[in-house]
Amino acid sequence: xxxxxxxxxxxxxxxxxxxxxxxxxxxxxxxxxxxxxxxxxxxxxxxxxxxxxxxxxxxxxxxxxxxxxxxxxxxxxxxxxxxxxxxxxxxxxxxxxxxxxxxxxxxxxxxxxxxxxxxxxxxxxxxxxxxxxxxxxxxxxxxxxxxxxxxxxxxxxxxxxxxxxxxxxxxxxxxxxxxxxxxxxxxxxxxxxxxxxxxxxxxxxxxxxxxxxxxxxxxxxxxxxxxxxxxxxxxxxxxxxxxxxxxxxxxxxxxxxxxxxxxxxxxxxxx
Amino acid sequence: xxxxxxxxxxxxxxxxxxxxxxxxxxxxxxxxxxxxxxxxxxxxxxxxxxxxxxxxxxxxxxxxxxxxxxxxxxxxxxxxxxxxxxxxxxxxxxxxxxxxxxxxxxxxxxxxxxxxxxxxxxxxxxxxxxxxxxxxxxxxxxxxxxxxxxxxxxxxxxxxxxxxxxxxxxxxxxxxxxxxxxxxxxxxxxxxxxxxxxxxxxxxxxxxxxxxxxxxxxxxxxxxxxxxxxxxxxxxxxxxxxxxxxxxxxxxxxxxxxxxxxxxxxxxxxxxxxxxxxxxxxxxxxxxxxxxxx
Ligand SMILES: Nc1ncnc2c1ncn2[C@@H]1O[C@H](COP(=O)(O)OP(=O)(O)O)[C@@H](O)[C@H]1O
Ligand SMILES: [Mg+2]
Numbered sequence: 001x002x003x004x005x006x007x008x009x010x011x012x013x014x015x016x017x018x019x020x021x022x023x024x025x026x027x028x029x030x031x032x033x034x035x036x037x038x039x040x041x042x043x044x045x046x047x048x049x050x051x052x053x054x055x056x057x058x059x060x061x062x063x064x065x066x067x068x069x070x071x072x073x074x075x076x077x078x079x080x081x082x083x084x085x086x087x088x089x090x091x092x093x094x095x096x097x098x099x100x101x102x103x104x105x106x107x108x109x110x111x112x113x114x115x116x117x118x119x120x121x122x123x124x125x126x127x128x129x130x131x132x133x134x135x136x137x138x139x140x141x142x143x144x145x146x147x148x149x150x151x152x153x154x155x156x157x158x159x160x161x162x163x164x165x166x167x168x169x170x171x172x173x174x175x176x177x178x179x180x181x182x183x184x185x186x187x188x189x190x191x192x193x194x195x196x197x198x199x200x201x202x203x204x205x206x207x208x209x210x211x212x213x214x215x216x217x218x219x220x221x222x223x224x225x226x227x228x229x230x231x232x233x234x235x236x237x238x239x240x241x242x243x244x245x246x247x248x249x250x251x252x253x254x255x256x257x258x259x260x261x262x263x264x265x266x267x268x269x270x271x
Numbered sequence: 272x273x274x275x276x277x278x279x280x281x282x283x284x285x286x287x288x289x290x291x292x293x294x295x296x297x298x299x300x301x302x303x304x305x306x307x308x309x310x311x312x313x314x315x316x317x318x319x320x321x322x323x324x325x326x327x328x329x330x331x332x333x334x335x336x337x338x339x340x341x342x343x344x345x346x347x348x349x350x351x352x353x354x355x356x357x358x359x360x361x362x363x364x365x366x367x368x369x370x371x372x373x374x375x376x377x378x379x380x381x382x383x384x385x386x387x388x389x390x391x392x393x394x395x396x397x398x399x400x401x402x403x404x405x406x407x408x409x410x411x412x413x414x415x416x417x418x419x420x421x422x423x424x425x426x427x428x429x430x431x432x433x434x435x436x437x438x439x440x441x442x443x444x445x446x447x448x449x450x451x452x453x454x455x456x457x458x459x460x461x462x463x464x465x466x467x468x469x470x471x472x473x474x475x476x477x478x479x480x481x482x483x484x485x486x487x488x489x490x491x492x493x494x495x496x497x498x499x500x501x502x503x504x505x506x507x508x509x510x511x512x513x514x515x516x517x518x519x520x521x522x523x524x525x526x527x528x529x530x531x532x533x534x535x536x537x538x539x540x541x542x543x544x545x546x547x548x549x550x551x552x553x554x555x556x557x558x559x560x561x562x563x564x565x
Contacts, residue, residue, distance in 0.1 A: 071453065073449065073452065073453060076452070078376070078377060100455075101455045101456070101457055102455070103455075104452070104453060104454065104455035105454075105455035108453065108454070109449075109450075109453040111446060111449065111450065111453075113446060115444075115446040115447060115449070115450045116450075117447060117450065117451075117465060118447075118469055127451070127454060127456075127464070128454045128455070131451075131454065131455065131456045131457075131460045131464070132455065177450070180450075180454070181454075184454060184455065
């Protein structure tokens with residue numbers, strides 16, 4: 001229970017205020033099957049505006065599946081069936097009401113392994129704005145610079161914008177992928193273990209970056225790293241075997257979890 | 272109990288090393304055999320053909336008199352043929368590959384089509400010739416013009432181009448297209464901006480190698496009825512034509528009557544070999560230069 005020395009001192013009022021933030025995503029009774037295997041069972045979970053929500057749980061418990069449901073990438077897997085409700089700002093996204101492209105223009109995703117395109121650094125960041133119709137060179141230049149600055153990468157790459165993104169280190173590539181997301185000014189960024197392929201220094205930089213953008217975007221982040229969840233998140237959801245065991249403020253989850261399974265998991269008694 | 276006994280190892284060591292050496296020489300020998308045959312072939316072609324290989328021969332018109340015969344007509348014919356084959360196979364081949372890899376639902380129909388494409392790649396070229404004769408030359412009434420020959424050749428190499436393009440597309444890590452879809456790109460935007468540019472070197476390499484097959488092919492053109500002696504140069508895809516390998520074929524047949532024809536055939540083979548060499552080097556260059564490391 002020593003993970004949270006700093007957060008333990010957070011005045012309770014602040015935490016309570018956070019609970020009043022509007023939910024961006026609301027999930028009710030979400031079930032998902034890959035073929036006949038039941039990967040998400042009756043998930044009720046909200047993701048609140050301008051908060052960092054950490055999703056933790058052992059491998060295979062459905063964290064990535066849940067995240068990919070939020071931007072409907074999961075539907076690209078053949079033979080997936082979904083029931084229940086997922087609303088994004090009040091609109092049901094599982095229906096046909098909103099084209100997926102529309103949803104994904106507002107919800108970015110960062111993957112486990114950095115996956116820049118085999119293009120220049122500039123083209124990587126300009127990709128999103130371009131596919132959403134921005135052609136003006138001056139506007140694009142500005143978006144590229146601002147996004148790279150937000151991702152704390154500008155100083156490192158400003159002299160090599162037109163060089164291949166593959167010349168960057170793994171950590172820089174991951175921050176480039178975050179900059180690529182930021183370029184379309186998303187309301188939510190979904191991150192699936194964004195630092196699990198990175199060294200500790202790069203991990204630290206990504207965490208700092210998350211910290212610096214969290215006032216502007218809502219973040220849902222899957223992580224295997226308990227300290228990371230404790231450090232960066234406001235709220236934590238614990239998944240186990242496709243079910244949600246509990247979701248509460250990070251302080252509560254790490255200090256007095258309601259379920260003994262949560263307690264066992266965050267203290268490394270299984271995983 | 273010690274299984275690995277030092278004395279036993281020493282005893283077996285010599286025989287192991289001997290076997291190791293022998294196997295190396297067996298593989299070397301197999302390689303040398305192929306190289307030797309190839310060298311003899313090339314030596315014979317050059318020694319027979321080099322005497323006739325000169326500028327007049329390259330730029331001249333066809334003639335029954337060996338000393339006056341040139342092969343510009345066949346060179347132009349081959350060029351016009353490729354002018355039809357290259358765009359047709361690229362368009363149909365890449366289109367089919369994209370459909371099968373990115374649109375078609377994995378299932379019975381898709382695997383049925385896939386198996387048949389693989390089978391078509393193995394169908395003898397003369398069968399394509401018969402198809403070309405029936406469909407393009409007769410039913411569509413093109414006759415033995417470049418367009419008919421080109422469409423027939425396109426069908427012949429289409430399976431190769433499809434399979435090569437499919438492999439190039441499949442080699443792209445799914446994380447790249449996921450990143451694109453994740454940004455809100457449509458399928459077509461993803462194909463256009465990510466998949467095609469990344470797969471292009473692989474597609475081009477496959478397509479060029481397929482073209483070099485088409486350049487050397489004769490059987491389908493024999494069936495369509497390419498003239499044995501055609502003097503005027505072809506000026507476009509609606510003209511009658513002949514191609515380099517056809518010229519080689521007829522001159523080799525005629526060398527029974529007049530020995531000099533054999534020299535002309537050999538000189539034409541040199542031209543064909545140079546063309547193939549250029550094509551294949553281009554393919555290798557593209558592959559090495561644009562290969563992506565992920
Ligand atoms: N594409 C897929 N097809 C079939 N089953 C899948 C697929 N992706 C994940 N699963 C299964 O769904 C469950 C949850 O997977 P996932 O969401 O990736 O877990 P996590 O991210 O928590 O490790 C696992 O049992 C996994 O085997
Ligand atoms: Mg996962």
